[in-house]
Amino acid sequence: MKTILLVFTELLLLWAGITGSVVPAPSQSNCVKCHFDNEEENGPAHQIGRDIHQQSGLGCPDCHGGNSALDDMDAVRASSGYRGVPDRLEIPVFCSRCHSDARYMHEHNPSLSVDQLEKYQTSVHGMRLAQKKDRKVATCVSCHTAHSIGSAKLPYSSTYPPNLPITCGHCHADKAYMAEYGIPTDQLEKYTRSVHGIALLERGDLGAPACNDCHGNHGAAPPGIASLDAVCGLCHAIESRLFDGSPHRPAFVAQGLPMCETCHGNHEIAKPSDSLIGLAEGQLCATCHAADDQSKASADILKVSAGLRSLSIATDSAAHMLRMAGAKGMMITDEEFMLKEVGQIRVQARSTVHAFAADSLTPKVEEGITKAEDVRKRAVKLIEEYDFRRFGLGIASIFITLLALGLYLKIRRLV
Amino acid sequence: MQGPDPRKKQSLPQRLYRWADTRFSIGDLVDYMSHKTVPIHGHSIFYYLGGLTLFLFLIQVGTGILLLMYYRPGADSAYESVRFIVSEVSFGWLIRSLHSWSANLMIFVAFLHMFTVFFTQAYRKPREMTWFTGMALLGLGMAFGFSGYLLPWNELSFFATRVGTGMVHALPFVGDYLMQVLRGGDEVTGATIGRFFGLHVAILPAVFTLVIAVHLLFVQRQGMSEPIDWEGKPQGEKKTIKFFPNFLYRDLLLWLLALNVLALLAVFFPDGIGVVHWPLGQKADPFTPPPPVIRPEWYFMFAFQALKFLPAHLLFIEGELFGIIFFGLGGLIWLMIPFLDKNSNLNRRSPVFMWFGVLVVAFIVVMTILGYLLE
Amino acid sequence: MERIVSRRTFLDRFIAVIGVAFAASVLYPIVKYLIPPKSGEAAASQVKLPFGRAELEADPRKSRTFRFGRQLGIIVLTSSGELKAVSAVCTHLDCTVQYRPDMSLLWCACHNGKYDLNGKNVSGPPPRPLERFAVNEVGSDIFVSKETA
Numbered sequence: 027m028k029t030i031l032l033v034f035t036e037l038l039l040l041w042a043g044i045t046g047s048v049v050p051a052p053s054q055s056n057c058v059k060c061h062f063d064n065e066e067e068n069g070p071a072h073q074i075g076r077d078i079h080q081q082s083g084l085g086c087p088d089c090h091g092g093n094s095a096l097d098d099m100d101a102v103r104a105s106s107g108y109r110g111v112p113d114r115l116e117i118p119v120f121c122s123r124c125h126s127d128a129r130y131m132h133e134h135n136p137s138l139s140v141d142q143l144e145k146y147q148t149s150v151h152g153m154r155l156a157q158k159k160d161r162k163v164a165t166c167v168s169c170h171t172a173h174s175i176g177s178a179k180l181p182y183s184s185t186y187p188p189n190l191p192i193t194c195g196h197c198h199a200d201k202a203y204m205a206e207y208g209i210p211t212d213q214l215e216k217y218t219r220s221v222h223g224i225a226l227l228e229r230g231d232l233g234a235p236a237c238n239d240c241h242g243n244h245g246a247a248p249p250g251i252a253s254l255d256a257v258c259g260l261c262h263a264i265e266s267r268l269f270d271g272s273p274h275r276p277a278f279v280a281q282g283l284p285m286c287e288t289c290h291g292n293h294e295i296a297k298p299s300d301s302l303i304g305l306a307e308g309q310l311c312a313t314c315h316a317a318d319d320q321s322k323a324s325a326d327i328l329k330v331s332a333g334l335r336s337l338s339i340a341t342d343s344a345a346h347m348l349r350m351a352g353a354k355g356m357m358i359t360d361e362e363f364m365l366k367e368v369g370q371i372r373v374q375a376r377s378t379v380h381a382f383a384a385d386s387l388t389p390k391v392e393e394g395i396t397k398a399e400d401v402r403k404r405a406v407k408l409i410e411e412y413d414f415r416r417f418g419l420g421i422a423s424i425f426i427t428l429l430a431l432g433l434y435l436k437i438r439r440l441v
Numbered sequence: 442m443q444g445p446d447p448r449k450k451q452s453l454p455q456r457l458y459r460w461a462d463t464r465f466s467i468g469d470l471v472d473y474m475s476h477k478t479v480p481i482h483g484h485s486i487f488y489y490l491g492g493l494t495l496f497l498f499l500i501q502v503g504t505g506i507l508l509l510m511y512y513r514p515g516a517d518s519a520y521e522s523v524r525f526i527v528s529e530v531s532f533g534w535l536i537r538s539l540h541s542w543s544a545n546l547m548i549f550v551a552f553l554h555m556f557t558v559f560f561t562q563a564y565r566k567p568r569e570m571t572w573f574t575g576m577a578l579l580g581l582g583m584a585f586g587f588s589g590y591l592l593p594w595n596e597l598s599f600f601a602t603r604v605g606t607g608m609v610h611a612l613p614f615v616g617d618y619l620m621q622v623l624r625g626g627d628e629v630t631g632a633t634i635g636r637f638f639g640l641h642v643a644i645l646p647a648v649f650t651l652v653i654a655v656h657l658l659f660v661q662r663q664g665m666s667e668p669i670d671w672e673g674k675p676q677g678e679k680k681t682i683k684f685f686p687n688f689l690y691r692d693l694l695l696w697l698l699a700l701n702v703l704a705l706l707a708v709f710f711p712d713g714i715g716v717v718h719w720p721l722g723q724k725a726d727p728f729t730p731p732p733p734v735i736r737p738e739w740y741f742m743f744a745f746q747a748l749k750f751l752p753a754h755l756l757f758i759e760g761e762l763f764g765i766i767f768f769g770l771g772g773l774i775w776l777m778i779p780f781l782d783k784n785s786n787l788n789r790r791s792p793v794f795m796w797f798g799v800l801v802v803a804f805i806v807v808m809t810i811l812g813y814l815l816e
Numbered sequence: 817m818e819r820i821v822s823r824r825t826f827l828d829r830f831i832a833v834i835g836v837a838f839a840a841s842v843l844y845p846i847v848k849y850l851i852p853p854k855s856g857e858a859a860a861s862q863v864k865l866p867f868g869r870a871e872l873e874a875d876p877r878k879s880r881t882f883r884f885g886r887q888l889g890i891i892v893l894t895s896s897g898e899l900k901a902v903s904a905v906c907t908h909l910d911c912t913v914q915y916r917p918d919m920s921l922l923w924c925a926c927h928n929g930k931y932d933l934n935g936k937n938v939s940g941p942p943p944r945p946l947e948r949f950a951v952n953e954v955g956s957d958i959f960v961s962k963e964t965a
Contacts, residue, residue, distance in 0.1 A: 233941020263928040357528040425838040432831040532845040
C-alpha cells in the first residue's frame with residue numbers, strides 16, 4: 027500500500043514537472059491555450075507574451091472577466107463576472123476601470139499617473155467619441171494595441187517615439203479614412219521630411235519630438251495658437267524667450283498668427299537658412315514687411331540680414347583658407363578648434379534673430395567675425411610657412427649644388 | 442728636426458699638422474693613411490654604399506639628438522610632444538621628417554651595401570669579421586627602426602608594435618617571458634615606450650658605435666676588397682686611386698648630394714610617400730578597434746607576409762614557430778656564408794652561392810611586393 | 817713677385833666661401849629649432865588652467881571654459897566652494913554648455929538640455945552624461961586631468 031502511494035505521488039509529481047516545463051508560463055490559463063490553437067498568427071494569445079499586463083501577473087479575466095479554469099466557451103460566457111470584448115465606444119471606460127483607480131494602480135505601478143481618461147475626454151478623439159458617437163476615432167487600443175501593450179521606453183512598443191508617427195499615421199495618413207473630417211492627411215509625410223522627423227526616424231535621436239510631444243498623447247489636440255511658442259519653447263527655450271520679448275509677440279497675438287508656425291511651419295519644419303531673412307520677394311519678412319516703408323523694422327531687417335551674411339562670409343573664408351592649408355599638409359588642429367568656436371557663435375547669432383532687433387544681434391556678429399578673421403589670418407600664416415619651406419629648400423639646394431660643383435671640379439683636378 | 446723655412450708662410454693645415462705632430466707623433470699614422478688606395482674597376486661604385494650608410498647614420502644621430510630636446514617618453518606625453526615638435530617648434534617638422542626619411546633610406550642603403558658585398562664575395566678571407574660586424578650593424582639598425590617606430594605613440598605604431606612583439610610569443614619556453622621583457626608587461630603600454638626609448642637612445646647607440654668603430658677599423662686596416670677576377674693580376678695592372686684625398690672627396694660629394702635628396706624629400710613629402718608613410722595621425726588608444734590594415738615597416742614586410750602565408754600548423758609545428766625557425770636558420774646560413782663558401786676563400790667564384798643570393802633577393806622583393814598588394 | 821691668382825687657389829677659395837654659406841644654411845634651422853617656442857611645453861593629458869580660483873570667484877558666471885587637448889571643458893565654482901570640471905560638449909548635438917548658477921546646473925542653450933554638476937544628463941534631449949574630469953589645486957594653480965576609473 028505504501029509503495030503504491032509512493033509511486034503514485036512520484037508519478038503525479040513527475041507529471042506536474044513535465045507539464046510544468048512544457049507549458050510556457052505558470053499563469054498559462056485555459057484562455058490562452060485555447061485561443062492560441064484556434065486563432066490566426068497575430069491574434070491576442072500570440073501577442074500576449076509581450077504585454078505589460080501579462081508581465082505584471084494579470085491574466086485575461088482581469089480585463090475580460092469570466093472563469094479561466096473552464097475550457098468551454100459557453101461555460102465561460104455564462105460564468106459570473108464575464109465582460110467579454112467591449113464595444114468600441116466603451117473602450118476608454120473599460121480601460122479606466124483600473125487605470126483611473128488611484129488605489130488600484132498604486133498596488134501595481136505607483137508612479138504611473140491616473141489621469142489618462144480625464145485628459146482623453148478633453149481631446150478631439152475623446153469629445154467626438156462621447157458626443158458624436160464617432161466609431162472611427164482613436165481609443166486606447168488604437169495607439170497602445172489591445173494585447174501587446176508596452177512601455178514607450180521599449181523599442182517594440184507602438185508608443186516608442188520612433189514608432190509613434192506611424193502609429194498616429196495609421197489613421198491620420200489614410201486619405202480615404204480621414205475624408206469626412208476635412209483635415210489634411212499629409213502630416214506624416216511632411217513630418218518625415220522635417221528636421222525633427224529626420225532626427226527621430228533616421229538618426230534615432232530620442233531628443234527630437236514625435237507627434238505627442240507637441241500635441242499631447244491622451245489629451246491630443248493641436249496646440250493653441252497663442253500657446254505655440256510655449257510648446258516649441260520646451261526645447262527651443264532661448265528662441266521662445268527672445269520671441270516673447272520681441273515686438274512680434276504682441277503683433278502675432280493681435281493678428282491671430284500662430285507664433286513660431288508662422289515662419290517655420292508645423293509639420294514640415296525645415297532647417298532654416300540665413301537667406302530667409304530679408305525684404306526681397308520670396309524672403310519670409312517680406313510677407314508682412316514692405317521693402318520701402320522707411321520703418322525701423324525694415325531697417326532692422328536689413329541690418330540683421332547683412333550682419334548674418336557678413337558672419338557667413340567671414341566663416342566661409344576662414345574655413346576655405348584653412349582647408350587650403352590642410353591640403354598642403356600643414357597641421358591645422360588648433361585652427362580647427364578655433365573654427366568650432368566660431369560655429370558656436372554663429373548658432374548663438376542665429377538664435378538672437380528671434381529678438382527681432384538688430385542691436386541684439388550686432389555684438390554676436392562682431393564677435394564671430396573677429397574670431398573668424400583670426401582663424402583666417404592663422405591659416406594664411408600656415409600657407410606662408412609652407413611657401414617659406416620651399417623657398418628655404420631652394421636656397422639650400424643652390425648652396426649645395428654650387429658646393430658640389432666646386433668639389434667636382436676639385437676632384438677633376440686631382441685625378 | 443729642422444725648423445720650417447721662415448721665408449715661407451705656413452698654411453693653416455700645415456700649422457695644425459705641426460701642432461698635432463709635436464704632441465702626438467702623428468707622422469706615422471698620416472704616412473700610413475696617405476698610402477691607402479682604392480681599386481678602380483667596373484664595380485667600384487659599390488664602394489660608396491658603406492660610406493653612404495654611415496652618412497645617413499650620422500644624420501640620424503644629429504636629428505635624433507635634436508628631437509631629444511623636445512620629445513618626452515610616456516603614454517601621456519609622447520604623442521603630444523611629437524605633435525608639438527611638428528607644429529610649434531621652429532623647423533621641428535624638418536628635423537622629424539629628416540629623421541624618418543634618413544632612417545628608411547639608411548636601412549635601404551644598408552641592404553644594398555650588404556648585397557653588393559655578397560655578390561662581389563667581398564666577405565671572403567680575410568674579411569670574415571667585417572662581414573659579421575656588418576650583419577650585426579644591420580640587425581642593430583633594424584632594431585633601431587623597430588624601437589623608434591613606437592615612440593610617437595600613435596595608432597599606426599601602436600598596433601604595428603603590438604603585432605610585432607606578439608610574434609615572439611611563438612617561441613617555445615622563452616616566448617612568453619621574452620614578450621613580457623620586450624613589452625615591459627603583458628600588453629603594449631607606456632612601459633613599452635620606456636623600454637623602447639631606453640633602447641633607442643642609449644643602449645643601441647652605445648653598442649652601434651662600438652661595432653661600427655670595429656667595422657671601420659677593419660675596413661681601414663684591410664683596405665677595400667679587390668674584385669675576384671683580379672686574382673693573379675700583376676700589381677702594375679691594377680688601377681687604383683688614393684683614398685686621401687681623391688676617394689674621400691668623391692665620398693663627400695656623394696654625401697652632399699644625398700643631403701640634398703634628403704632635404705627635398707623632407708620638404709616635399711614630410712609624411713612619407715606611398716606605402717612608406719608615417720603621418721602622425723591619431724594618438725594610440727588601446728581600447729579602440731585596430732585599423733583595418735596593420736602593417737609593419739617596409740623592411741619587415743617580407744617576413745610579415747611570409748608568416749601570413751604559413752598555415753596554422755606545418756607537420757606538428759605551429760605555423761608561427763615554423764616561420765621563426767625558417768627565418769632563424771636562413772639568417773644563420775646567410776651569416777655563416779664566409780665559412781660555407783669554400784670557393785671564395787680560394788679566391789674563386791661560387792656560382793652556387795651567387796644563385797642562392799639571387800634567390801634570397803627575389804624572395805625578399807617578391808614577399809615585400811605581395812605584402813602590399815595583398816592588403 | 818707677381819700675384820697670380822691661380823685657378824687652383826680660386827677654386828679652393830670658392831669652395832671655402834660656398835662651404836661657409838652651406839654650413840650657415842644647415843646651422844640656421846638647427847639654431848632656430850633649439851630656441852624654445854612661445855607656447856612652452858606640449859600639452860599632455862593633464863592641463864594647467866590659465867586662470868586660478870580667484871578669477872573664477874570674480875566671474876559673475878562662476879565658471880570658465882578651457883581647452884583640454886582637442887576638447888573643450890568647463891570648470892565650475894559651486895556654491896559650496898568646490899571646483900568641478902566636465903566636458904563642455906553637449907552629448908546631443910555638440911553645442912557648448914554653460915553653467916547656470918541660478919539652477920546649479922549645466923545648461924545647453926541649443927535645445928534646453930540640462931546636466932547636473934556631476935555631468936549626468938537630467939533633462940531634455942541629451943542622451944548621455946558629460947565626461948568628468950579630475951580637478952587638483954596646487955597652491956594657486958588649478959590642474960585638470962582625465963578621471964581614472
